[in-house]
Amino acid sequence: MNGTPDLPSQHDRFAGLDMLASAVLVADADGLVRYANPAAEHLLDISAKALSRQKLVALFTNGEELGALCEQAIAHKYADLRQDLTLFRPAREPLHVHSIVSAAGEAEVVVELRENVQQLKLDREERLLDQSLANKELIRNLAHEIKNPLGGIRGAAQLLELELPDVHLSSLREYTQVIIKEADRLQTLVDRLLAPHRRPHIVGDVNIHEVCERVRSLVLAEFPSGLAIRRDYDASIPEFRGDKEQLIQTVLNIVHNAAQALRSRIAAGDAEIVLRTRVARQVTLAKVRYGLALDLHIIDNGPGIAPDIRDRIFYPLVSGREGGSGLGLTLAQTFVQQHMGLIECESRPGLTDFRILIPLP
Incomplete structure (x- = not known):
C-alpha cells in the first residue's frame, strides 16, 4: 500500500515497546506522532488514537525545545540526546521528565520520557x-x-x-x-x-524508640482491646539531638488520630497500627541534602483519609472526624519542621501511611 502506514501497522512495528514502564512516542519527520505506548497514554492522559492525530510539539505549550531535539536526532547530529525538561500542558500539572531522543531509521524519531521523581x-x-x-x-x-x-x-x-x-x-x-x-x-x-x-525548643538526646514506646503505652491505655500496635524497629538508629516532648506529642497526635479513625475496626477486633523505623540515606529536606535521616512510618489499616481533605490535612482547623479540632496534624507538622524535618502522607482505603523524616547526625 502506498502512503503513510496506518496506526495498526505502526503498532505492530513497535509492539515490543508496549511493556516498557517509561513513556515512548515515535514521530515522523514532520513531527506527527505515529505510535505511543500505554505508558505514554498514562503519562500524558491522552489515548494513542488521539495522540496519533497530533504533532509532538503541539502536546505542550513549550514543545519547541523537544521539537528541536527531534530535529537534531533526525539529522543524525547525535546518537541520542538526553535532557531534563519541564513540559507544560494547558490546564494540567507540568511534567518534570528526563527525555531521551534518538533516530529510528531515516525519517522517524523515538522519544522516551521518564518522570523526574526527584524533581x-x-x-x-x-x-x-x-x-x-x-x-x-x-x-x-x-x-x-x-x-x-x-x-x-x-x-x-x-x-x-x-x-x-x-x-x-x-x-x-x-x-x-x-x-x-x-x-x-x-x-x-x-x-x-x-x-x-x-514554648521554648528544649533540645536533648532523643531515642526515637523511647518516643514510640511512650506513645504506644498511652494509646493502648485508652484502647485496651481490639487494637494492636505493632513494632517494626531498626535498633541501629542512633540517638539525635531534638526536643523529646515535642516528638512525643507529634507521634501521639498521629497515632491517636489513627486510633480514632479505626473505631469500627477496633470494635471488630482487627485494628492495627504499625510503628516502623528505618534509616533513609541521601535525603533532601527543605533543599538541604542530608546523608542520613530518621524514616519513621505510622501505618494503619483504617478507612483512609477522605479525598476532599487529603491535600489539606495539615491546614489548621481541617479535620476528617466529627468533633475533631483540626489542630493535631498542624502542630505535628510544626514540631517536625522545628527539627528540620518533614511529614508526608499517603492514604487509600485500608492503608494510611504517615512518614516522618528527620535528619540524623
Whole structure:
C-alpha cells in the first residue's frame, strides 16, 4: 500500500515497546506522532488514537525545545540526546521528565520520557514548606486578633452578671454563663494555636524508640482491646539531638488520630497500627541534602483519609472526624519542621501511611 502506514501497522512495528514502564512516542519527520505506548497514554492522559492525530510539539505549550531535539536526532547530529525538561500542558500539572531522543531509521524519531521523581519530590516538599510557613503566620495573626477582644467579651459578661438584680439573677445568669464558658472554650483553642510558638525548643538526646514506646503505652491505655500496635524497629538508629516532648506529642497526635479513625475496626477486633523505623540515606529536606535521616512510618489499616481533605490535612482547623479540632496534624507538622524535618502522607482505603523524616547526625 502506498502512503503513510496506518496506526495498526505502526503498532505492530513497535509492539515490543508496549511493556516498557517509561513513556515512548515515535514521530515522523514532520513531527506527527505515529505510535505511543500505554505508558505514554498514562503519562500524558491522552489515548494513542488521539495522540496519533497530533504533532509532538503541539502536546505542550513549550514543545519547541523537544521539537528541536527531534530535529537534531533526525539529522543524525547525535546518537541520542538526553535532557531534563519541564513540559507544560494547558490546564494540567507540568511534567518534570528526563527525555531521551534518538533516530529510528531515516525519517522517524523515538522519544522516551521518564518522570523526574526527584524533581517532583523537591517541588512537593517546597509546596509543603511554603504551606507550613503560611499556616504559622496565619495562626499567629489570627490568634492574636482573637485573643484581645475575647478577653473583653468575657470581662464584660462577668461585670454584667454582677450588675444583675437578684430577682432576675437565676433566669439571666444562665445567659452570662454561656458567654463566659464559650469565651473560655475559644481561649483554650487560641492557646493551643499559639502553643508551639510560645514554648521554648528544649533540645536533648532523643531515642526515637523511647518516643514510640511512650506513645504506644498511652494509646493502648485508652484502647485496651481490639487494637494492636505493632513494632517494626531498626535498633541501629542512633540517638539525635531534638526536643523529646515535642516528638512525643507529634507521634501521639498521629497515632491517636489513627486510633480514632479505626473505631469500627477496633470494635471488630482487627485494628492495627504499625510503628516502623528505618534509616533513609541521601535525603533532601527543605533543599538541604542530608546523608542520613530518621524514616519513621505510622501505618494503619483504617478507612483512609477522605479525598476532599487529603491535600489539606495539615491546614489548621481541617479535620476528617466529627468533633475533631483540626489542630493535631498542624502542630505535628510544626514540631517536625522545628527539627528540620518533614511529614508526608499517603492514604487509600485500608492503608494510611504517615512518614516522618528527620535528619540524623
